[in-house]
Amino acid sequence: MLNYISSFGVFIPLIIGLRRWGSLSAPARIIVGYFGFWALEAVVDRWSRKVLHTNMYLFHVTVLVETWLLGWAYYQAYDLKPVRRVMPWVGAVFTLVALADAFWLEGLNHENLVARAVQVPLMIIMILLYFEQWVREMRLDNPWHNFMFTVSVGLSIYYAGSVMSYLNDTRNPLAVSVMGFIIDASYIINLVLMTGALWREAQPQAGESYGPKAA
Secondary structure (H helix, E strand, O other): OHHHHHHHOOHHHHHHHHHOHHHOEHHHHHHHHHHHHHHHHHHHHHHHHHHHOOOHHHHHHHHHHHHHHHHHHHHHHOOOHHHHHHHHHHHHHHHHHHHHHHHHHOOOOOOOHHHHHHHHHHHHHHHHHHHHHHHHHOOOOOHHHOHHHHHHHHHHHHHHHHHHHHOOOOOOHHHHHHHHHHHHHHHHHHHHHHHHHHHHHHOOOOOOOOOOEOO
16 A cells, blocks of 8 residues: 555646646756656556566666656755766766666666665765755745755655665565565655645745746
């Protein structure tokens, strides 16, 4: 049940974002694209399990697309030029790691533990950089009214809560069940926070959540 909620719950923020696309900031539009990708992945995942009897190859696809989309959203939100300059290079290196994991280290038929082990600290670093930027700006508005701040809280719960689960012993059935529960539960919390952020961002006359609106 948790897996179904975490998989198909992404359709809710996707619909919210598409209906109010014109009023969204650049990072919010990218996050809508992020939910669009996961909505497509949810359908393909169910088909793969039923027809192909495996969905392992999707792990290698999602880690790349997820990291690039979220990285793009943070790229739009950062104001530090040195950080923005280095991000494409970091993304390129991560892409090479993920491809090596898929075609050499682990293979498409196995979980991408190496890519995940690199992705999680990379995402946490991006989240912390945004929090540092928020503190440095000494903003007086409610942080929960800021789109990327709320998104960052949700993502930090998900990545910090699920990192050890991805690295558990997958040969132990109990460990696999616990791993799945932790990942799905932490993602649902993240999904609720990100959906709330997108809902507020999409409201007419909503307070500023990030810079100028996208053209």
